[in-house]
Amino acid sequence: MELIKWKDSYSCGIDSIDEQHKVIFVLINKVFDAIQGGKTHDVIKGVFIELLEYANYHFALESQLFELYHYADEQKHLDEHRWFIKKIQIMMIHDYLTGKENLLETLHFLVEWFTDHILKTDMEYCKYFRFKEVLEEVDVFVRVRKFNEAYQKEMKPDGL
Numbered sequence: 001m002e003l004i005k006w007k008d009s010y011s012c013g014i015d016s017i018d019e020q021h022k023v024i025f026v027l028i029n030k031v032f033d034a035i036q037g038g039k040t041h042d043v044i045k046g047v048f049i050e051l052l053e054y055a056n057y058h059f060a061l062e063s064q065l066f067e068l069y070h071y072a073d074e075q076k077h078l079d080e081h082r083w084f085i086k087k088i089q090i091m092m093i094h095d096y097l098t099g100k101e102n103l104l105e106t107l108h109f110l111v112e113w114f115t116d117h118i119l120k121t122d123m124e125y126c127k128y129f130r131f132k133e134v135l136e137e138v139d140v141f142v143r144v145r146k147f148n149e150a151y152q153k154e155m156k157p158d159g160l
């Protein structure tokens, strides 16, 4: 079952960015599925970490784009990312200390934050890039970066 469904209104006009947001949705649903399907704690935690790692990767990419294109609201946007990471960390530490892990609650918070962030804050930078007429350029940048990462992984699996 899906916890979250992609809608056209989430689209910000840069295909490669939409693709990354869609990956986040897929991973959210994967965690939800693992919880609903009664998977072991290790399996659930494993997919949850996968989701957080991908979100971090995506945040780093957005940060790189802001720097590259001198985005005026860069700090405000990055503060939101930082706030989110801290909030998740606090929730997880709280669960650990109390011995009552509630990943479903953390996941619900994550869904709410992400949808709101994509619809408001991410839309703002897409608007800015559109205004700057660099939408296509940004799209190519993201794709080239993705290609290079895949190439590195394929050609140098040990990171040599």
Ligand SMILES: [Fe+2]
Residues within 6 Å of the ligand: 021, 058, 062, 118, 122
């Ligand atoms: Fe984003």
Ligand SMILES: [Fe+2]
Residues within 6 Å of the ligand: 062, 077, 081, 117, 121, 122
């Ligand atoms: Fe963002």
